[in-house]
Amino acid sequence: MPNGIPQSPKQRRPKAIASPIATNFLHLRNPFVIAWWSAAFPGFGHISLGNYVIGFLLFSWEMLINTQSSLNTAIVYSFTGRFEMAKEVVNNRWLLLYAPVWVFCIWSSYCLTVDLNKISILADRNHSPIDATNMSFFEINSLEKRVPWVSIAWTLFTPGLGHLYCHRIPTAFFVLIWWVVISYMSHLLQALQYTALGNFEQAKTILDLEWFLYLPSIMGFAIYDAYVNTIEYNRLFDIEQAAYLTREYQAQDFIMPV
Numbered sequence: 704m705p706n707g708i709p710q711s712p713k714q715r716r717p718k719a720i721a722s723p724i725a726t727n728f729l730h731l732r733n734p735f736v737i738a739w740w741s742a743a744f745p746g747f748g749h750i751s752l753g754n755y756v757i758g759f760l761l762f763s764w765e766m767l768i769n770t771q772s773s774l775n776t777a778i779v780y781s782f783t784g785r786f787e788m789a790k791e792v793v794n795n796r797w798l799l800l801y802a803p804v805w806v807f808c809i810w811s812s813y814c815l816t817v818d819l820n821k822i823s824i825l826a827d828r829n830h831s832p833i834d835a836t837n838m839s840f841f842e843i844n845s846l847e848k849r850v851p852w853v854s855i856a857w858t859l860f861t862p863g864l865g866h867l868y869c870h871r872i873p874t875a876f877f878v879l880i881w882w883v884v885i886s887y888m889s890h891l892l893q894a895l896q897y898t899a900l901g902n903f904e905q906a907k908t909i910l911d912l913e914w915f916l917y918l919p920s921i922m923g924f925a926i927y928d929a930y931v932n933t934i935e936y937n938r939l940f941d942i943e944q945a946a947y948l949t950r951e952y953q954a955q956d957f958i959m960p961v
Contacts (some may be wrong), residue, residue, distance in 0.1 A: 718826040719939055721834040723842035725752040728833075729823035730935045732815040740927075741812040742922040745805055748812030751928050752819060754851040755873050761808050762881075766917075768804075772797035775916040833943040844870055846940045852928040862922055865929030871938055878925050885921070889914035 720885035732752070741748030746762030749755075769775060780789035799933070809837045836845040844948035849869055858865030863879025886892060889911045 710743065713911040716822050716829060718823070718831040718942070719833045721844055721846075723837055723839040723844050725870060726837075726844060726846065726873075726939070728832075728935070728937070728939055729819055731820050731823055732816050732937070734813045734820070736807050737816045738813040739764055740924060741808045742805075744917075745808040747920075747924045747928075747941045748808065749815070750874055750877070751924075751931075752812065752815060753814065754878075757811075759877060761804070764804060766881075767918075768801050770795055770913070772801065774798060774801070774912065775913045778916065779912050829895055830946065832946070833939060835940075835943050836949075842872075843903060843912060846936065846943060847935050848892075848937055848940055851930050851933045854933040855926055856924075858929045862925035864913045866932070867926060869933045871929075872930065880923065882918075882921055882925075885914050885917045889918065891915065891918065903961075 708732075717729075719726055720940050737748040737751060739748075740785040741761075742750060744762070746758045746760070748758075749761060750758030752758075760769065775791050776791040777789040780786070780792065833846075836843070838844075854865035856865075857868050861876045862882045863878065866875035889907045894906040894910040897903070897909065
């Protein structure tokens with residue numbers, strides 16, 4: 704307690720916090736990329752940043768407002784030149800609720816990314832320690848090297864599996880559950896079955912475009928986020944390993960060559 708000032712046992716700006724179900728960590732991100740994901744699907748930008756509560760709430764809000772307003776159906780009609788049908792099908796009582804939260808989501812994720820980038824730089828300069836392993840009765844979380852293309856491959860099989868591979872369990876289960884729900888509601892697998900059998904008209908008839916339009920955004924985000932997290936976890940492993948070797952094996956009087 705120098706100068707009478709109590710010292711906190713915790714790092715003021717930690718680089719990473721490990722729990723049994725995930726390692727939430729800071730790394731430099733492009734604010735425009737995060738803002739773009741928020742624009743593509745509200746909630747994705749915050750989930751990518753590790754703000755799970757806000758991200759999950761915004762995602763659920765998007766699903767509610769979009770479905771109730773028939774926005775996806777109106778988009779399909781607009782893209783196919785059927786503007787009158789688009790105006791008839793959309794529910795303005797729900798649609799008018801969409802814009803304010805959508806704009807807030809983009810703005811919030813952009814500002815949060817800028818702030819977290821600053822904290823990440825400070826954490827790097829302070830050489831904040833990183834927990835390599837966290838264990839509990841239910842789960843074990845350990846930093847280890849993983850292969851980025853493997854996370855992409857598992858995500859292509861089913862979104863969420865890539866996040867399970869890199870041990871980001873909250874995102875994995877959230878994406879996986881919603882992928883199952885939306886695939887079921889859109890009749891995706893049935894349409895794929897009819898397509899494989901050459902029955903294209905039946906496939907087009909059974910496919911629910913209102914729900915189907917959610918799937919490309921979820922698949923794209925799942926691939927991007929699983930890939931980025933795998934790469935950044937590998938970098939985090941390298942930083943922790945280098946810090947350990949320096950602390951335990953490097954001589955105190957060693958001068959690092961420039």
